[in-house]
Amino acid sequence: MAESESYPMNGGDGTYSYAKNSIYQRAVSNVAKDMVDEAIAEKLDVKSLTSNSNTLRIADLGCSVGPNTFITMQSVLEAVEKKYLSHGLASKVPEFQVFFNDHGTNDFNTLFASLPHDRKYFAAGVPGSFYGRLFPEFFLHFVHSSFALQWLSKLPEELLDKNSQAWNNKRIHYTSASEKVVNAYATQFTKDMKMFLNARAKEIVAGGMMVLLVPGCPDDIHHSQLSTALLFDFLGSKLMDMVNEGLVSEAQVDSFNLPVYFPSPMEMARLVEENGCFDIEIMELLDPRSNMNYAIDVHALIMHLRAGLEGIFTKHFGSEIVGEMFERTSQESAELSCLLDKSNKRNKLFVVLKHR
Template structure:
């Protein structure tokens, strides 16, 4: 889908006029090999586009910026850079909810499973006097509308900042590709598939509260800083920003392409890799180990939760082009 967008929508001649170096950014790169694979795919697609337009002599040099929070393990990232890479690499620490690059300096931006992380939790979630106080839960799926609205409002605020920053940094005609967890349009927040999984984690913690292993105050003061929007929510924010044109937007289920049977134990390991750091920071490693051990023991019950969530497509894929 990215290759198709580059082939059909990216105007090489206009990008050449800006610089002899084509600059690409991966926002929320983390430290895994996935980011290198993604960047290589983008580079190959752009090179192919140059060649198809008879611009072989004008293929530029490439510079790739790997961005994540300053706490990201950039040492591991850079020691594992591919030796045969065809680009200059640089790290850019900092939140992508603000400016990271000079004005009109980027030609292509990529972000995968990063924009679902909120810049901060809404204060109302921890205020006992607020209607959005989320006691006994760690997410908004099974909570009140006030809690869900607080999450949605924070996402809108963050996304506006993200789009405003990228509007200044990406050149006219430049492209941005984003993949992030999402949900179908017009589905009630209580039925969102990702939330069903998070609620299962929360109920496991409450079991531990009832057994005296975790204090209720610890659970009351913890909320996952994650929001899974619908395509309609994203499209509305892009339209309000006014600097980008939506070239493609759709909701996908990547698991539909799996050839092997679904392995619930592997999925639990995936969830742990995704969330362990957030849980450990708040509860400590011993509690987190116990929580996931219990989830493994209840894998059949967790599998039912996944089966319910499988009825929904849960990845939003969208491509924006700077006007």
């Protein structure tokens, strides 16, 4: 098992819970749904996958607490079942087993309490970091991961070293930082992704498929143009306002950085090719707003951000400071909305890999 820091989303089903504030992740998954269905229909060789077993095993890595993971897993099952039926294999449709994975600190109680009663699969929880091995060799047939791989296994140590050129003072992310800071993040992502691919190369059967959905960055733009990066910068500016008012110490801000990285298609392709165990079937950037028939509600977006980040902020700054930070962010939603309107829209990296 790999050692990795844990950054769980807000559990439970309260006001600030991830379960009630993950609509934007769901919107991205909806944009990708037809592409996943098509990849399964055209690329997944169901005959060979289950030739020696009547069970098809699927894992969702970084599943959090639902309901998005249940919606996605049901969609994958339906696409696989449709593939069997389209090939005249109705009598060969396997039983399905779905493994829900996340760190041990994830709210698995909420996850399993909300499992769909009409599900057509056997469910199991697998606690642990996906940056290491989680399953036996050649065990899984299909792997899915959505909005999880952007979280680094740990923060690059040089960001907190005042003597390092990558010391990231007065900032909480690499958005507006020096290239040394950006490179430190990129180096850590490279290490993490290599571990992730090595582990999955051992766990997935030959011909098995992996679908990854990760907040990303186009090859031809600067990371400061990304909407999520702008959000992080905005949160950082609220913290610095509080430093100037004496509510937070500058040292507290200097010693905090968000362990999140947005890879480009070029970076991801290079790492997959270096691993050598997977063929890239699809790799492209999606615009999640293309499937939305409503305007983005900035207040809802801030709630979504809070559901995902409150835990890591609270651990460092305390709940009172974090509550104030998000309240100030909400009060300046008009300014934030203007920033987001100028951001790059094609910023979700969709990847389909097939095990050789």
